[in-house]
Amino acid sequence: MKKISILGSTGSIGSQALAVVEAFPERLEVVALAAGRNVEKLAAQAIKHRPKLISIADPEDIPQLRALLGDFRCEILAGDEGLEAAAAHPDADLVLSSLVGIAGLPPTLAALEAGRDVALANKESLVAGGSLVLAAKERGGGKLLPVDSEHSALFQCIEGREEQVETLVLTASGGPFREAKPEDLANVTVKEALAHPNWQMGAKITVDSATMMNKGLEVIEAHWLFGVPYSRIEVLVHPQSIVHSLVRLVDGSCLAQMAVPDMRQPIAYALSYPERWPSVVPQLDLAKASLTFQEPDPELFPALALAREAALAGGGAPVVLNAANEAAVAAFLAGKLSFLGICAVVEEALAKLGSEKASSLEEVLALDKRARSLAEELAKLK
Numbered sequence: 436m437k438k439i440s441i442l443g444s445t446g447s448i449g450s451q452a453l454a455v456v457e458a459f460p461e462r463l464e465v466v467a468l469a470a471g472r473n474v475e476k477l478a479a480q481a482i483k484h485r486p487k488l489i490s491i492a493d494p495e496d497i498p499q500l501r502a503l504l505g506d507f508r509c510e511i512l513a514g515d516e517g518l519e520a521a522a523a524h525p526d527a528d529l530v531l532s533s534l535v536g537i538a539g540l541p542p543t544l545a546a547l548e549a550g551r552d553v554a555l556a557n558k559e560s561l562v563a564g565g566s567l568v569l570a571a572k573e574r575g576g577g578k579l580l581p582v583d584s585e586h587s588a589l590f591q592c593i594e595g596r597e598e599q600v601e602t603l604v605l606t607a608s609g610g611p612f613r614e615a616k617p618e619d620l621a622n623v624t625v626k627e628a629l630a631h632p633n634w635q636m637g638a639k640i641t642v643d644s645a646t647m648m649n650k651g652l653e654v655i656e657a658h659w660l661f662g663v664p665y666s667r668i669e670v671l672v673h674p675q676s677i678v679h680s681l682v683r684l685v686d687g688s689c690l691a692q693m694a695v696p697d698m699r700q701p702i703a704y705a706l707s708y709p710e711r712w713p714s715v716v717p718q719l720d721l722a723k724a725s726l727t728f729q730e731p732d733p734e735l736f737p738a739l740a741l742a743r744e745a746a747l748a749g750g751g752a753p754v755v756l757n758a759a760n761e762a763a764v765a766a767f768l769a770g771k772l773s774f775l776g777i778c779a780v781v782e783e784a785l786a787k788l789g790s791e792k793a794s795s796l797e798e799v800l801a802l803d804k805r806a807r808s809l810a811e812e813l814a815k816l817k
C-alpha cells in the first residue's frame with residue numbers, strides 16, 4: 436500500500452489523481468489532502484478518502500469545513516502551516532505537488548526536505564526555484580517524478596539511456612490558436628482562450644497553453660528535471676497530442692512515448708512508479724491516429740522566445756517570467772488585460788527586473804512579489 440498526500444486535491448490534477456486512487460484501492464491510500472478555497476469539494480473528498488489530515492487556505496473556512504464533514508473526524512489545518520504539514524506528513528510515502536503557481540514551491544521543498552518522493556505537476560516550482568528543488572531533493576534523498584505528460588514521456592524515454600540522449604523534443608498541441616494569424620489574436624476572449632482542443636485543465640495552464648508560455652515553462656522544467664542544456668531542448672507543435680514528447684538518441688534513433696491525451700495516464704505512472712499498473716485510460720487506437728509535427732510560429736507564440744531568453748539569462752529572470760506571467764494571466768482572466776497584453780506585460784517585467792538575482796527561497800519569494808506587483812501595475816496601463 437502506497438500512502439499519498441495530495442497538495443491541490445480540488446484542482447484538475449488533484450481530482451484526477453483521486454480518480455486514480457479510486458481505481459487502485461488496494462494499492463493507494465490517501466493520508467493528507469490540501470486545497471485552496473473549495474471547501475465543499477475538499478469535504479466531499481475527505482469523507483470519501485478518509486485522510487488523517489486536511490488543509491484549507493483560509494483558517495476562517497475551518498468551521499464550515501468541519502460542519503460539512505459531519506461525523507468524519509480528522510486533523511484540520513489551514514494556510515502555510517497546513518500545506519507544510521500535508522507536504523511532510525510522517526505517514527506519506529509520496530506527495531503529489533499539484534498546486535497551481537508559485538504557491539507550490541514552499542510545500543514542494545518541504546516534502547523533498549522531509550525525504551518524501553514527490554510527483555511533481557507544479558511546474559512553476561522548477562521554473563522559479565529549480566536549483567532549490569534539486570538541492571532539497573539531494574538533502575532529503577527522495578525521488579522527483581514528473582507528472583506533466585511531456586516530462587513523464589521524456590522520463591520514460593530517457594530512463595536507462597541517459598548517456599545516449601542527444602536532444603529532448605517537447606511536443607505542444609499549439610492550443611486553440613494554432614491555426615490563427617498573429618493579427619487574429621488582438622480580440623481573443625477569455626472563453627476562446629479557455630477552449631483548449633485536446634485537454635481539460637485548470638484555467639491558468641489553459642491560458643498558458645493558448646499563449647504557449649506553458650511550453651516555455653516546460654522547457655525550463657525539462658532542463659532542471661533531466662539536467663540537459665537549453666541548446667538541446669527543442670519544441671515541436673503536434674496538434675493531436677498523442678506523442679507526448681520524444682528523445683533523439685546519438686545514433687539517429689528517436690524514441691517517443693504515446694498515449695491518449697488523458698492526464699490520468701501520467702498521473703498513474705507517477706503514482707505507480709517503478710511499477711506499471713493496468714491502464715486507467717483507453718488504449719490508443721493507432722489505426723485511427725494521424726501524427727503531424729510542425730515548427731512553432733515565433734510570431735504567433737512570442738512567449739516561447741521570452742521563456743528561452745529568461746532561461747538562458749538565469750538568476751532571477753525565470754522567477755520574474757513566472758511571476759509576471761501568473762499576474763498577467765490572472766488579469767486576463769479577470770477581463771482586465773487583453774490576450775496579447777499577457778506577453779507584453781511579461782516582456783516589460785523582464786526588461787525591468789530580469790537581471791535581479793535570487794538564490795535562496797526568501798529571495799525567490801521576494802522577487803516573485805516584486806515582479807507580480809510590477810506586472811499588475813503594467814497590466815493596468817495596457
Ligand SMILES: NC(=O)c1ccc[n+]([C@@H]2O[C@H](COP(=O)([O-])OP(=O)(O)OC[C@H]3O[C@@H](n4cnc5c(N)ncnc54)[C@H](OP(=O)(O)O)[C@@H]3O)[C@@H](O)[C@H]2O)c1
Pocket residue numbers: 442443444445446447448449469470471472473474491492518533534535536538556557558559582583584634635636637638639640698
Ligand atoms: N491540469 C492539467 O491537465 C495539468 C497538466 C500538466 C501540468 N499541470 C500543472 O499542475 C498544476 C495544477 O494545475 P491544475 O490545472 O490542476 O490547476 P487547478 O485546477 O487550478 O488546481 C489548482 C489547485 O491548487 C489549489 N490551490 C491554489 N492556490 C492554493 C493555495 N494558496 N493554497 C492551497 N491550495 C491552493 C486549488 O485549490 P481550490 O480549487 O480549492 O481553490 C486547487 O486544488 C499546475 O502547475 C499546472 O501547470 C496541470
